[in-house]
Amino acid sequence: MRTPIVIVNFKLYEISIARALDISKSIEQVSRKLGVEVALAVPATMIREISSNVSLPIYAQHVDDDQLGAHTGSITPELIKEAGARGTLLNHSERRIRLDQVANVIERLSSLGMDSVLCVDRRELVAPAALMGPTAVLVEPPELIGSGRSVSKVRPEIVSESVKAVKVNQSVRLIVGAGISTYEDVIKAMELGADGVGAASAVMKSNSPASVVEEFAKAIRDRRLAP
Numbered sequence: 001m002r003t004p005i006v007i008v009n010f011k012l013y014e015i016s017i018a019r020a021l022d023i024s025k026s027i028e029q030v031s032r033k034l035g036v037e038v039a040l041a042v043p044a045t046m047i048r049e050i051s052s053n054v055s056l057p058i059y060a061q062h063v064d065d066d067q068l069g070a071h072t073g074s075i076t077p078e079l080i081k082e083a084g085a086r087g088t089l090l091n092h093s094e095r096r097i098r099l100d101q102v103a104n105v106i107e108r109l110s111s112l113g114m115d116s117v118l119c120v121d122r123r124e125l126v127a128p129a130a131l132m133g134p135t136a137v138l139v140e141p142p143e144l145i146g147s148g149r150s151v152s153k154v155r156p157e158i159v160s161e162s163v164k165a166v167k168v169n170q171s172v173r174l175i176v177g178a179g180i181s182t183y184e185d186v187i188k189a190m191e192l193g194a195d196g197v198g199a200a201s202a203v204m205k206s207n208s209p210a211s212v213v214e215e216f217a218k219a220i221r222d223r224r225l226a227p
């Protein structure tokens with residue numbers, strides 16, 4: 001995973017693959033123009049179409065810890081890799097999985113050479129999560145998710161303490177999310193030491209998702225250029 005990064009979680013805000021692909025292509029242009037890494041976490045059924053047509057890293061939003069065989073409806077690390085995903089979100093507040101499954105899935109993703117973005121809902125879980133060896137820990141207080149009130153502005157201590165806590169495993173990045181909506185929200189997250197931001201509603205509910213991502217990417221670019 002290249003950082004600093006913006007991870008846009010499409011969640012279930014868009015069900016048309018054609019529209020999701022258009023959004024992805026416009027975000028790809030923004031990423032190229034500003035030279036800022038942007039990854040897209042898309043519904044599993046969209047991974048192949050989007051990853052085949054867009055050069056951004058494409059992530060799943062969830063995977064199951066089931067093995068090959070009699071498991072109905074499972075989405076596994078191998079399936080998403082085959083579809084073209086670079087990695088996946090794991091244990092999102094809206095899609096929790098058991099701790100033992102988290103550990104197994106991180107291991108499986110790692111052996112497949114894929115990224116794992118392990119979500120936690122509070123700063124106290126950042127260090128234990130980092131010790132499980134994911135590519136990144138994404139901390140998101142659930143009460144701010146979808147609220148338009150950004151974690152970096154409303155609860156800056158969550159970001160700064162998480163940045164410290166993740167250092168328990170030097171190879172793990174720290175990403176923050178929940179309510180990230182503006183250029184200033186991203187600037188603040190980066191000033192506090194985050195390696196990136198995760199965002200969903202501000203982008204996907206906008207009439208111009210790429211313009212919102214452009215503001216986020218400009219914040220990362222400007223912060224990078226700052227002395």
Ligand SMILES: O=C[C@H](O)COP(=O)(O)O
Pocket residue numbers: 009140144145146147148177178179180198199200201202
């Ligand atoms: O994965 C993304 C997060 O849940 C943030 O969602 P939000 O930007 O709508 O608050």
